[in-house]
Amino acid sequence: MSEETDLSRRLAALANETPEFDGRARVLSQSGATIEQLIDEVDNTTLATALTFDSGNARLTLHVAGRRLHMICDADGSFSDENSVFGKALAVEDEALRENAASLLQGFVSNAKLLAVVSEVSTLIDGDAPDSMSIDSLRAACGVDTIDDSHLPQAERMLARVGDDLTAWIRMNGNRLESTSGNVAEISGLKIALTTQLSVFEQNRLQNCPSHSDPSITCFLDAANSGQSLGIAIFEETRLLFSIETSKIALACRAFRVVS
Amino acid sequence: MQAELLNTMTDHYPECLIAAYADLGTRVSLLTAGPVDAPREALDELCAEAAITLGSLEAPTFGADPCHVAIKMLDHAVFVYMRATEDPTDAYLFMCRPEIDLDGFIKTAQAGLASEG
Numbered sequence: 001m002s003e004e005t006d007l008s009r010r011l012a013a014l015a016n017e018t019p020e021f022d023g024r025a026r027v028l029s030q031s032g033a034t035i036e037q038l039i040d041e042v043d044n045t046t047l048a049t050a051l052t053f054d055s056g057n058a059r060l061t062l063h064v065a066g067r068r069l070h071m072i073c074d075a076d077g078s079f080s081d082e083n084s085v086f087g088k089a090l091a092v093e094d095e096a097l098r099e100n101a102a103s104l105l106q107g108f109v110s111n112a113k114l115l116a117v118v119s120e121v122s123t124l125i126d127g128d129a130p131d132s133m134s135i136d137s138l139r140a141a142c143g144v145d146t147i148d149d150s151h152l153p154q155a156e157r158m159l160a161r162v163g164d165d166l167t168a169w170i171r172m173n174g175n176r177l178e179s180t181s182g183n184v185a186e187i188s189g190l191k192i193a194l195t196t197q198l199s200v201f202e203q204n205r206l207q208n209c210p211s212h213s214d215p216s217i218t219c220f221l222d223a224a225n226s227g228q229s230l231g232i233a234i235f236e237e238t239r240l241l242f243s244i245e246t247s248k249i250a251l252a253c254r255a256f257r258v259v260s
Numbered sequence: 261m262q263a264e265l266l267n268t269m270t271d272h273y274p275e276c277l278i279a280a281y282a283d284l285g286t287r288v289s290l291l292t293a294g295p296v297d298a299p300r301e302a303l304d305e306l307c308a309e310a311a312i313t314l315g316s317l318e319a320p321t322f323g324a325d326p327c328h329v330a331i332k333m334l335d336h337a338v339f340v341y342m343r344a345t346e347d348p349t350d351a352y353l354f355m356c357r358p359e360i361d362l363d364g365f366i367k368t369a370q371a372g373l374a375s376e377g
Contacts, residue, residue, distance in 0.1 A: 099361075099363065100361070100364070103361035103364065106359050107359070110357075110359050111274075189323065192324075193323055197321065197322050197323075198322070201312065201313075201322060205312055205313075208305070208308040208309065208312060209305055209308060209309045209312070210305065211302075211305055212334075213334065215335065216333065217331075217332070217333045218313060218322075218330065218331070218332045220313075220320075220321065220322050220327040220329075220330050221327070221328070221330065221366075222329070230322055230323045232322065249331065249362070249363075250362040250363045253331065253333050253338070253362055256333055257333065257335070257358055260334075260335045
């Protein structure tokens with residue numbers, strides 16, 4: 001998002017009427033919730049604050065300072081997460097913890113009947129603590145787009161998000177090879193698969209799977225335990241064939257979901 | 261044992277709407293679980309797609325090596341196909357909402373498969 005667009009959005013938000021209060025909480029939505037609403041609250045919080053969100057099903061407290069998410073706590077004991085992120089500092093080096101935190105927030109809003117928030121002073125966090133998530137990293141982990149490139153082709157947009165994480169890729173437009181990038185041996189393998197296997201796969205799917213529709217992404221995981229997986233993303237006439245570390249498959253799927 | 265894994269996945273992941281255990285050769289689902297009561301036609305198509313995507317051990321669908329786990333994502337759903345450890349002509353098939361924690365889901369399923377073997 002450009003600075004100008006961001007500023008416009010913030011000014012528009014300030015111009016809105018005061019949100020509804022139900023006597024206890026600020027009601028952000030009376031039917032459902034979006035991850036953007038939750039992230040916007042973090043984005044608008046500078047002082048060390050405990051934001052307790054109520055979804056109608058459960059309550060989560062996000063400890064926020066300096067527009068950064070520091071910690072998540074279970075506000076009412078309604079979660080039973082074995083790999084709990086609760087009460088842990090969201091350290092930069094703990095990518096898995098941060099991804100779990102993002103998944104938790106997405107699950108929280110996806111099941112929400114409503115969204116209300118109460119703001120209180122947080123006594124748990126130090127506003128200057130480095131172990132926290134910035135708005136950009138929170139948006140990225142939650143699959144919320146921060147790049148305004150909706151005018152570009154989907155394959156290009158996907159490459160903008162995940163291209164650096166792919167070991168190799170080739171992009172076809174119809175029968176024309178448009179571009180390639182990455183490890184030469186992997187590109188060679190992708191070209192062999194392209195010429196000998198892709199059309200058979202697509203034809204089989206067309207004949208046997210009437211519900212299938214593109215755009216789609218299909219990943220074939222780490223068949224030889226090499227740590228590398230293969231994938232195909234299909235957007236109209238464009239086919240993006242790629243090789244990726246197996247541990248990054250979810251990243252590719254998230255990028256696909258954002259652009260599709 | 262297969263039913264146990266299907267139930268584990270649908271219990272732990274509410275985003276998992278359909279879980280099935282299927283014979284890839286005949287493309288028939290043998291067991292199902294999950295909150296969505298899928299019609300037979302939908303299960304048949306799920307089996308067909310899993311068979312096409314995973315391919316056979318002798319003739320991989322994509323790449324040089326046989327595939328044991330495949331994922332397909334559309335804008336409204338994500339499908340996970342996992343070849344069974346005991347009998348690689350069988351597979352576990354899952355249809356989930358796209359917001360599922362994909363990494364966690366696959367790790368949980370693979371742990372379940374490992375204990376199966």
